[in-house]
Amino acid sequence: MSSMFSRTLLFASGLIASMLLSNRAANAQQPPVALEKLEGKTIVLFTPHPDDDTFCCAGTLSILAKQHNNIHIVLYTNDDKGSYDPEMTSQRLAQIRGAEEEAACSIIGIPKENIHWLQFHDGMLEYANPLDLVEEVTKVIRTYRPDVVMSIDPGSQYVRWHKTDHRMAANNTVDAIRAAEWHL
Numbered sequence: 224m225s226s227m228f229s230r231t232l233l234f235a236s237g238l239i240a241s242m243l244l245s246n247r248a249a250n251a252q253q254p255p256v257a258l259e260k261l262e263g264k265t266i267v268l269f270t271p272h273p274d275d276d277t278f279c280c281a282g283t284l285s286i287l288a289k290q291h292n293n294i295h296i297v298l299y300t301n302d303d304k305g306s307y308d309p310e311m312t313s314q315r316l317a318q319i320r321g322a323e324e325e326a327a328c329s330i331i332g333i334p335k336e337n338i339h340w341l342q343f344h345d346g347m348l349e350y351a352n353p354l355d356l357v358e359e360v361t362k363v364i365r366t367y368r369p370d371v372v373m374s375i376d377p378g379s380q381y382v383r384w385h386k387t388d389h390r391m392a393a394n395n396t397v398d399a400i401r402a403a404e405w406h407l
C-alpha cells in the first residue's frame with residue numbers, strides 16, 4: 224500500500240479534528256505531529272465555498288504557510304449565489320468572490336496559482352454528476368499527492384444539516400481520497 228495513504232486528513236468545520244487514513248498500523252507507531260510543526264509538506268484543502276476556508280481555518284493556513292508548506296486550495300463551487308443585491312448577477316458575484324479569495328489567500332501567504340476552482344455553481348453540488356465530482360477531486364489528489372488533506376467534516380452535525388454543498392463536499396472529498404489510492 225502506498226505511503227501516501229498513511230497521511231493525514233484534517234477536517235475543518237469551525238473546529239479542526241484529525242483522523243488518520245488507512246494504513247493505521249503504520250500510523251499507530253508514529254507519534255502525532257503537531258500541526259504547527261509541519262514543514263515543507265504538501266497540503267490540499269477542499270472547500271465548498273470561498274468563505275469556508277477563510278472563515279474556519281485562515282489562522283491555521285497562515286501558520287502552515289509560514290512553515291513553508293506548499294498549500295493548495297480547491298474550491299468546489301464558484302460561489303455565484305447568496306447576494307441580497309437585486310442588481311447582482313451570478314457571473315459578477317462569482318468574479319467578486321474569486322477576487323476576494325485571491326486577496327484572502329495572498330494575505331495568508333498562498334499564491335494565486337495554488338487556488339483551483341472546480342467551477343460548480345453554488346448550491347448545485349447535489350445535482351452534479353457524482354462520477355464527475357469524485358473524478359475531479361481524485362485527479363487533484365493524484366496530481367499533488369498531498370501529505371495532508373483538509374476538508375469539511377462529514378460527521379459534523381452542523382455539516383450534515385447545513386447547506387447541501389457542505390454535505391456533498393465533505394462526503395465527496397472522503398470518497399475521492401479513497402478512490403485515489405487505487406490506480407484502476
Ligand SMILES: [Zn+2]
Pocket residue numbers: 271272274275386389
Ligand atoms: Zn459554505
